[in-house]
Amino acid sequence: MPEPTLIGSVQRALRLLEAVAASEEAVTAKHLARIVGLPLPTAYHLLRTLVFEGYLSKTGDGYLLGPAASQRxxxxxxxxxxxxxxxxxxxxxxxxxxxxxxxxxxxxxxxxxxxxxxxxxxxxxxxxxxxxxxxxxxxxxxxxxxxxxxxxxxxxxxxxxxxxxxxxxxxxxxxxxxxxxxxxxxxxxxxxxxxxxxxxxxxxxxxxxxxxxxxxxxxxxxxxxxxxxxxxxxxxxxxxxxxxxxx
Structure with a gap:
């Protein structure tokens, strides 16, 4: 059976989402990029998308889960x-x-x-x-x-x-x-x-x-x-x- 086609950007966004969910406090973009293993510009791009879609919320201290991630x-x-x-x-x-x-x-x-x-x-x-x-x-x-x-x-x-x-x-x-x-x-x-x-x-x-x-x-x-x-x-x-x- 051929391996499924995977979308790397979706996988990277999910890793960021999981990293925020695993923290009890707001997490900075720099820290998220480091623990997920992404270049900082890439992390910023994905984080902005997750915030826009409501899965993350941006605060002065970093990122938290947003309402779309909690609605279920x-x-x-x-x-x-x-x-x-x-x-x-x-x-x-x-x-x-x-x-x-x-x-x-x-x-x-x-x-x-x-x-x-x-x-x-x-x-x-x-x-x-x-x-x-x-x-x-x-x-x-x-x-x-x-x-x-x-x-x-x-x-x-x-x-x-x-x-x-x-x-x-x-x-x-x-x-x-x-x-x-x-x-x-x-x-x-x-x-x-x-x-x-x-x-x-x-x-x-x-x-x-x-x-x-x-x-x-x-x-x-x-x-x-x-x-x-x-x-x-x-x-x-x-x-x-x-x-x-x-x-």
Whole structure:
């Protein structure tokens, strides 16, 4: 069978797109040209085309994924679940608690998947996830990853319900806490008495999400738990980036 005819410029553009998707920050044209192995003028030409078509966005710091690369996010999320679930299950087994993947989707926090089990039961979500972002670790991890305007819009549209005596119900206090950007976000019995939660923010192109684990509140939080959670976050970021740029 004869080998197919391949268009080299399309292949090079895809390599640039993949390189941008693999980065959590904006990437300069010079850096992209170097890691993809292209002359800088060629890289600039391809990047301009990708920006024009909406697959990349140009900022003062470099290039990010554009809206056209993210427009199929919902179907891509369903397609990526077979790759996400092993990460959630592995994290559940390592930390001994149910694990959760959530994303910010069209102005709301949405729970995508849960990995639980007999020895790691999921939290009874007695208040909807979309209404309790202020009281959950994964909600705060997502809110902290949004732009200031997006965060203000979410808080404007949602009451800060008093779910337990520990819930943050003051808008100013919540906004101040979201600016602290810790390595790992937590809630200590803020959503449900007897349960604590740890979470980290996931950034994949223009998508903001979070991975979390729920644990009995009497269990101490350790540095080892944070390291394991961050490792899972990096794996999920790669999976989500790869799914988002499926075109």
């Amino acid at each position: 996010q919902r179907s891509s999320l369903q397609q990526m679940l077979p790759r996400v679930r092993p990460v959630l299950r592995s994290l559940r087994d390592e930390l001994g608690g149910a694990t959760y993947l959530s994303i910010y989707d069209h102005g709301e926090i949405r729970l995508v998947d849960i990995a639980d089990g007999p020895s790691a039961p999921a939290v009874d979500l007695w208040v909807g996830v979309h209404e309790s972002g202020h009281a959950t670790a994964f909600g705060k991890a997502i809110l902290a990853g949004l732009t200031q305007d997006q965060r203000a819009d979410y808080i404007d549209r949602h009451d800060l319900f008093d779910l337990t005596p520990n819930t943050i119900t003051n808008r100013g206090a919540l906004e101040r806490s979201l600016k602290t950007t810790p390595t790992v976000w937590s809630d200590s019995e803020e959503y449900l008495l007897g349960t604590s939660c740890l979470a980290t923010t996931i950034s994949a192109g223009e998508t903001v999400g979070a991975i979390a684990v729920s644990l009995p509140s009497h269990r101490p939080v350790t540095h080892a738990q944070a390291v394991i959670l961050q490792r899972a976050t990096r794996r999920l970021s790669r999976i989500m980036n790869a799914s988002i740029i499926t075109i």
